[in-house]
Amino acid sequence: MTVDGLPVPGPLLEARSVDRSYGRTQALREASLSVTAGEILAIMGPSGSGKSTLLHCLAGIFTPDAGEIWFDGRRLDLLSDARRSELRRTTFGFVFQFGQLVPELTVADNVALPLLLGRARRKQAYQRAGGWLKRLELDEWSERRTGELSGGQAQRVAIARALVTRPKVIFADEPTGALDSLTGEKVMELLVSLARQEGATVIVVTHDARVAACADREVMVRDGKVTDPYASAAVR
Numbered sequence: 001m002t003v004d005g006l007p008v009p010g011p012l013l014e015a016r017s018v019d020r021s022y023g024r025t026q027a028l029r030e031a032s033l034s035v036t037a038g039e040i041l042a043i044m045g046p047s048g049s050g051k052s053t054l055l056h057c058l059a060g061i062f063t064p065d066a067g068e069i070w071f072d073g074r075r076l077d078l079l080s081d082a083r084r085s086e087l088r089r090t091t092f093g094f095v096f097q098f099g100q101l102v103p104e105l106t107v108a109d110n111v112a113l114p115l116l117l118g119r120a121r122r123k124q125a126y127q128r129a130g131g132w133l134k135r136l137e138l139d140e141w142s143e144r145r146t147g148e149l150s151g152g153q154a155q156r157v158a159i160a161r162a163l164v165t166r167p168k169v170i171f172a173d174e175p176t177g178a179l180d181s182l183t184g185e186k187v188m189e190l191l192v193s194l195a196r197q198e199g200a201t202v203i204v205v206t207h208d209a210r211v212a213a214c215a216d217r218e219v220m221v222r223d224g225k226v227t228d229p230y231a232s233a234a235v236r
């Protein structure tokens, strides 16, 4: 597609009419969403509306019961489990509410881990991890165990770990949910600015309007469906 003779990028990641149930609970009903490369998208909505389930489907963690997930021109939901996990390791990055760092390991080990799992050379993995820790002003903490970190520091380590593989998409599920609002805002601003520098797309599930305000666009999930908040405001 072109506008004024210039190519318009197609979506990088898309959910098309996705259904997903847990037993008898239908979490998603014909949920559709499309995200372009480099976009920072916030997914908001009431508790239990299906936000996390949608994020997990987009990231290839869950496969939909019906509907399609497209990533970079390919059907993600049709890939084998092994190919989807490889994609998650090499092309996607993840930041969760409680960081989910490995407490027995040091900060540097945690950041180097995705590279080591991808069979990078040890020296290179630790060099790259060190570069990210410096960028996030955490280099003094690199040999400490993650249990010694504050919530905000732990989330900065989680951001470094998510970015170390240079992912195309970062999936963040309530990344500031365990932080006070000021720390949460700083963590989100950091995530967005680093993602922009790296050209990564970010999809963030959040309850916090201030976190969503850092995004380029917001969508709402209600009763398992995606709605554009501005479109629904116009209808009201």
Ligand SMILES: Nc1ncnc2c1ncn2[C@@H]1O[C@H](COP(=O)(O)OP(=O)(O)OP(=O)(O)O)[C@@H](O)[C@H]1O
Pocket (backbone or CB within 6 Å): 022, 023, 025, 026, 027, 045, 046, 047, 048, 049, 050, 051, 052, 053, 054
């Ligand atoms: N593992 C599970 N087993 C059974 N039901 C589940 C499971 N995970 C989610 N659900 C249900 O699916 C629906 C959607 O859940 P989901 O976690 O996607 O919503 P959410 O919008 O992310 O909620 P929250 O904001 O509270 O995290 C809810 O009714 C929830 O109770």
